[in-house]
Amino acid sequence: MVGDAASRLELARGLLRRMEDRSERSDAVRSAPVGPAEDAGADVVPVAEPLRPLLPAGGLRRGSTVSVASGTGSTSLLFALLTEASAQGMWAGVVGVPGLGAVAAAEAGVRLERLALVPRPGGDLVAVVLALLDGMDLVVVAGAQRAGLRGQDRQRLAARARQRGAVLLALGSWPGADVELGCSDVRWSGAGRGAGRLCSRQAVVRSGGRGSAGAGRRAEVLLPGRSGAVAAVHAPAAVLGTPVRGAPAHGTPARGDERVAVG
Amino acid sequence: MVDPGEGREGAAERVLALWSPDWPVTAAALGAHVPAHRPAAVFHANRVLACSAIARAHGVRRGLRRRDAQARCPELAVLARDPERDARLFEPVVVAVEELAPGVEIVRPGLLALPAKGPVGWFGGEREAAERLIDQVAARTGVECQTGFADGLFAAVLAARRGLGVEAGRSREFLAPLGVEELDREPDVERSELVDLLRRLGLRSLGAFAQLAPADVASRFGSDAMLAHRLARGLDPRPPVRRRPPEELAVELELDPPVDRVDAAAFAARTLAERLHTTLAGHALSCTRLGVWARTGSGEELLRIWRCAEPLTPSGTVDRVRWQLDSWLTRGGSGAVVRLRLTPEETVTAGALQIGLWGEVGESDERAGRALVRVQALLGPEAVVTAVLGGGREPGERVRLVPWGDEREPGGSAGPGELAGPPAPEPVRLIEPEGAAVREGHPEEPDPASGPQLRVVPPEAHGDHRPSGPGTVAHDHRSGAVGRGERGPVRPDGDHGGMSGDQSSGGRPSSIRTPARSRPIRTPKAAKDPVPAWPGRIPSPSPATVPPEPLPVELLDPGGRPVGLRALDLLDAEPHLLVLPGRPGRELSAWAGPWPLQQRWWAGGAHTEVRIQVVLVDGAALLLLHREGRWWITGIYD
Numbered sequence: 046m047v048g049d050a051a052s053r054l055e056l057a058r059g060l061l062r063r064m065e066d067r068s069e070r071s072d073a074v075r076s077a078p079v080g081p082a083e084d085a086g087a088d089v090v091p092v093a094e095p096l097r098p099l100l101p102a103g104g105l106r107r108g109s110t111v112s113v114a115s116g117t118g119s120t121s122l123l124f125a126l127l128t129e130a131s132a133q134g135m136w137a138g139v140v141g142v143p144g145l146g147a148v149a150a151a152e153a154g155v156r157l158e159r160l161a162l163v164p165r166p167g168g169d170l171v172a173v174v175l176a177l178l179d180g181m182d183l184v185v186v187a188g189a190q191r192a193g194l195r196g197q198d199r200q201r202l203a204a205r206a207r208q209r210g211a212v213l214l215a216l217g218s219w220p221g222a223d224v225e226l227g228c229s230d231v232r233w234s235g236a237g238r239g240a241g242r243l244c245s246r247q248a249v250v251r252s253g254g255r256g257s258a259g260a261g262r263r264a265e266v267l268l269p270g271r272s273g274a275v276a277a278v279h280a281p282a283a284v285l286g287t288p289v290r291g292a293p294a295h296g297t298p299a300r301g302d303e304r305v306a307v308g
Numbered sequence: 309m310v311d312p313g314e315g316r317e318g319a320a321e322r323v324l325a326l327w328s329p330d331w332p333v334t335a336a337a338l339g340a341h342v343p344a345h346r347p348a349a350v351f352h353a354n355r356v357l358a359c360s361a362i363a364r365a366h367g368v369r370r371g372l373r374r375r376d377a378q379a380r381c382p383e384l385a386v387l388a389r390d391p392e393r394d395a396r397l398f399e400p401v402v403v404a405v406e407e408l409a410p411g412v413e414i415v416r417p418g419l420l421a422l423p424a425k426g427p428v429g430w431f432g433g434e435r436e437a438a439e440r441l442i443d444q445v446a447a448r449t450g451v452e453c454q455t456g457f458a459d460g461l462f463a464a465v466l467a468a469r470r471g472l473g474v475e476a477g478r479s480r481e482f483l484a485p486l487g488v489e490e491l492d493r494e495p496d497v498e499r500s501e502l503v504d505l506l507r508r509l510g511l512r513s514l515g516a517f518a519q520l521a522p523a524d525v526a527s528r529f530g531s532d533a534m535l536a537h538r539l540a541r542g543l544d545p546r547p548p549v550r551r552r553p554p555e556e557l558a559v560e561l562e563l564d565p566p567v568d569r570v571d572a573a574a575f576a577a578r579t580l581a582e583r584l585h586t587t588l589a590g591h592a593l594s595c596t597r598l599g600v601w602a603r604t605g606s607g608e609e610l611l612r613i614w615r616c617a618e619p620l621t622p623s624g625t626v627d628r629v630r631w632q633l634d635s636w637l638t639r640g641g642s643g644a645v646v647r648l649r650l651t652p653e654e655t656v657t658a659g660a661l662q663i664g665l666w667g668e669v670g671e672s673d674e675r676a677g678r679a680l681v682r683v684q685a686l687l688g689p690e691a692v693v694t695a696v697l698g699g700g701r702e703p704g705e706r707v708r709l710v711p712w713g714d715e716r717e718p719g720g721s722a723g724p725g726e727l728a729g730p731p732a733p734e735p736v737r738l739i740e741p742e743g744a745a746v747r748e749g750h751p752e753e754p755d756p757a758s759g760p761q762l763r764v765v766p767p768e769a770h771g772d773h774r775p776s777g778p779g780t781v782a783h784d785h786r787s788g789a790v791g792r793g794e795r796g797p798v799r800p801d802g803d804h805g806g807m808s809g810d811q812s813s814g815g816r817p818s819s820i821r822t823p824a825r826s827r828p829i830r831t832p833k834a835a836k837d838p839v840p841a842w843p844g845r846i847p848s849p850s851p852a853t854v855p856p857e858p859l860p861v862e863l864l865d866p867g868g869r870p871v872g873l874r875a876l877d878l879l880d881a882e883p884h885l886l887v888l889p890g891r892p893g894r895e896l897s898a899w900a901g902p903w904p905l906q907q908r909w910w911a912g913g914a915h916t917e918v919r920i921q922v923v924l925v926d927g928a929a930l931l932l933l934h935r936e937g938r939w940w941i942t943g944i945y946d
Contacts (some may be wrong), residue, residue: 116946117926117927117928117946118927118946119946120852120946121849121852121945121946134672135672136672136673136676138679138680143856144853144854144855144856144944145695145852145853145854146703146850146851146852146853146854146943147695147697147706147707148697148703148707148850148851148854149703149848149849149850149851149852150695150852151695151697152848152849152850157694157695157696157697158694158716159676160694160695161676161680161692161693161694161712162692162693162694162695162709163683163687163691163692163693164691164693165687165691166687166691167687169686169687172686173683173686173687176679176682176683176686177679177680177683178679179675179678179679179682180675180676180677180678180679180680180682181676181679182672230927231927231928232927233898233923233927233929235900236898236900236921236923236929237898237900238898238899239879239882239899239900239901240900241900242846242847242900242901242921243849243900243921243923243929243945244849245849246849246929246945269848269849269852270849271848271849272848272849273848273849273850
């Protein structure tokens with residue numbers, strides 16, 4: 046048994062190495078998605094196809110906080126994030142956006158009957174968002190800065206989202222967000238100098254965020270595309286060319302079923 | 309007509325039903341002040357829902373399309389459906405009956421039931437009681453009604469429709485020759501499938517249906533058919549195992565501050581109804597008779613009992629409570645409601661009333677609904693809204709915000725009151741003229757000499773780049789034919805443009821959202837009609853942000869002078885700089901338009917509005933509106 050000391054040491058080292066290997070592997074697994082790892086894959090709120098490469102989980106992870114930087118394109122990006130979830134029958138609440146363009150939301154593909162709006166939450170912003178997080182799949186908060194939201198409130202909201210498996214989407218800066226999205230390099234096409242009309246907007250959407258999510262992914266999308274919905278930039282020549290001739294004079298109903306009969 | 313008490317061996321109690329024929333029409337005509345001699349009909353989703361006797365004499369029938377009904381009876385008053393109005397105007401009738409007889413229960417607006425024993429005993433006979441009640445209602449409210457006596461509510465209602473008194477114990481004989489479609493007469497009860505099935509099986513009368521063995525019906529047609537079978541046999545719809553619910557099932561709400569507005573009352577009703585149903589569900593019960601009790605600020609106590617053929621659903625409860633509060637509050641005189649109580653007067657074991665396994669009311673919807681109601685409790689009922697798209701040309705005008713819990717698509721494809729004008733034809737697609745030809749051929753061009761040199765449209769715009777967006781003209785497809793479009797832009801006299809039927813924009817800035825509840829709404833039926841185009845609407849994409857109030861802005865040309873309009877479709881200079889008040893100017897990189905819009909020229913105080921889209925150098929895009937000599941931001945493409 047004496048001579049075995051070396052082999053026992055060898056055995057122990059081997060075990061240790063194996064343990065290390067295993068934990069490394071699980072570290073790699075853990076660090077890939079944002080937030081808790083146990084609900085990988087299944088608990089993701091889907092987003093529209095063109096935005097998927099931007100998000101570490103291929104969608105909005107339930108329980109996570111996502112911020113959309115304010116600025117040009119932010120509201121359209123927000124609609125694009127809500128579209129797919131809304132189409133699958135999920136509920137979304139929007140707090141503190143008095144000027145939300147519901148027509149644009151509908152054109153983007155958001156189902157308005159599942160989009161609850163609280164345009165003016167007043168001083169009860171935190172209470173309202175907490176209540177909505179209990180029942181909604183996605184809650185959009187805007188004007189957090191204006192309402193004087195403190196870091197403590199932010200943490201409370203993020204914790205509630207995590208607990209309820211909802212997604213908290215912040216319009217504007219949100220320190221501590223798991224994923225940060227923003228639009229840049231926007232370019233409208235369709236309008237000339239006194240001619241044409243706005244047709245589509247090409248934009249670069251960048252994502253960043255805490256930990257490994259902050260890989261700095263970027264995607265070039267049409268936000269919105271010609272129909273009003275987010276689209277991938279497939280053939281720039283076809284989409285971004287000269288103003289389109291012969292567009293119908295009444296406009297092109299993007300979603301004819303949303304239109305309203307008169308009389 | 310027999311004396312009461314003679315041969316009361318039937319299982320059901322003796323019921324007096326008082327029915328006012330075509331109540332929706334009666335109520336709507338009262339509300340819209342349509343004279344009684346004029347034919348009238350209530351429409352829902354472009355179909356006749358109910359019509360007056362005169363209209364019926366002219367050939368108007370239930371289910372007829374509006375234009376067909378108007379073709380048969382051109383002077384027909386077209387009225388919109390409004391269940392709340394029906395309930396509100398029925399209240400005086402109930403009060404009138406209540407003065408003579410106790411225990412009145414409202415089955416639905418237009419129909420009430422009461423135990424026959426009291427009035428028959430008091431007035432000395434069914435005929436006398438019926439006469440007194442009909443006289444009383446006519447004298448107090450001017451409403452015509454009919455009465456019926458029978459064993460059980462179902463037979464009594466059918467008897468009332470015929471103005472009959474069925475002898476006690478002979479309800480079954482009375483029902484036997486009637487058709488099975490009588491089972492499907494009540495608007496709340498959907499039995500058309502069963503009726504259709506029975507007909508196809510050759511069971512055309514209630515008598516034939518009643519001949520089936522109850523066990524066979526139960527095993528083949530399901531629970532609702534069992535209920536119908538009991539009705540057909542002249543029995544009470546439910547086996548007599550009903551029990552008086554224990555007192556603690558009643559739910560009560562202290563209203564502080566006191567409620568004197570109908571919308572606030574509706575919100576309170578919703579909260580209370582939800583509590584009631586949670587309590588009932590906890591006891592595995594559902595409610596078939598609902599007592600609504602209220603105490604007013606002056607100490608008056610009001611109680612009304614609603615009776616239902618079907619167990620009440622939460623939304624059905626809310627409706628009834630809201631209608632009741634509405635009628636109490638609008639009656640006036642008793643002040644605000646300070647306390648509200650709902651009592652389930654009669655309950656049955658909850659069987660069929662379960663949360664849908666799939667379909668509309670799922671778990672997540674319930675959860676979302678509860679969350680929204682909580683927010684409403686925090687901020688008030690109007691603070692949580694959902695958007696409904698409507699007609700209109702401006703992005704703000706097309707959106708109607710409906711408080712959560714209110715119906716998103718209230719009934720009636722028509723606005724309130726009468727609808728004028730012919731039905732809408734197929735949307736006409738404007739033939740857009742060539743840009744150059746229009747401009748030169750435009751007869752009302754204010755300054756003919758200004759054409760070539762002041763045209764801001766670059767030369768290539770005449771050919772390749774002519775405005776391809778909205779029509780140059782806000783042209784109303786109702787008011788004109790295709791040919792008119794060829795005349796080009798809007799005539800200053802306002803011959804073109806405008807939209808009949810829209811009640812939203814008025815003289816106000818049209819981009820402000822209006823909570824106009826009376827805007828024509830798309831209904832499932834109406835959806836089958838062609839979707840009307842709104843020529844002049846700017847095609848998608850629409851601005852993602854629509855400021856609640858338009859923001860004033862200045863538009864300057866390269867020389868620093870403000871840009872104005874030379875003609876409706878012509879700017880007087882090329883825009884170069886956009887200046888928000890108190891901010892440095894931002895340079896434009898592109899712009900499109902202008903597109904004139906003339907709406908509501910017939911209403912007076914209307915403005916001609918001109919819209920352009922501008923793209924700034926930094927990538928932002930805006931929708932601008934020119935009105936009253938200046939520019940406003942009405943949409944932000946962000």
